[in-house]
Amino acid sequence: MRERNDALDGAKNYKCAWPARQGRKIRCVIRDTSAPGKGNDDSFHDLRFTMISECFSDAREAFLQGTSSPRDLLEHYLQRISEREAEIRAFAHLDVELARAAADASTSRYRAGRPISAVDGLPIGLKDILETEDMPTGFGSPIYKGWRGGRDSAIAAALRAAGAVIV
Numbered sequence: 001m002r003e004r005n006d007a008l009d010g011a012k013n014y015k016c017a018w019p020a021r022q023g024r025k026i027r028c029v030i031r032d033t034s035a036p037g038k039g040n041d042d043s044f045h046d047l048r049f050t051m052i053s054e055c056f057s058d059a060r061e062a063f064l065q066g067t068s069s070p071r072d073l074l075e076h077y078l079q080r081i082s083e084r085e086a087e088i089r090a091f092a093h094l095d096v097e098l099a100r101a102a103a104d105a106s107t108s109r110y111r112a113g114r115p116i117s118a119v120d121g122l123p124i125g126l127k128d129i130l131e132t133e134d135m136p137t138g139f140g141s142p143i144y145k146g147w148r149g150g151r152d153s154a155i156a157a158a159l160r161a162a163g164a165v166i167v
Helices: 005-010 054-065 070-086 096-111 152-160
Strands: 011-013 025-032 049-052
Touching: 005 025, 070 096
Parallel strands: none
Antiparallel strands: 011 025, 025 049
């Protein structure tokens, strides 16, 4: 993923936090999203910053080699979510069991040597404005709180068909 040149001023080298690749250096960009044009603070853990990296491509390589699995990656992300969700409040709905079932199906495909796409096993959260068949879609409004459309949006359907793990 390429960022604009002005964002590259804050580029740093960090070690990948994903368990199968711990210690491997990756190139990432830290962008201060709270103050446009300012990227001087290099605080990696500050919630105002976004990390852009190649960790999923590393994870996919580990899936293909059999040294890790989509379920392992999902559990890593679920742990991070449980540690930070109270502070960040990023999820309107989180269906852990559904995500685990999708990750297990993806793990089976990788073990059989038949991943169905480049995003097979990728844990992804969808914005609350995208309908999902098996989760409530509130459109960010209290009027629709708990509403279930009973179908997937085109984006959700395409991600599921490609094997992505919707969290």
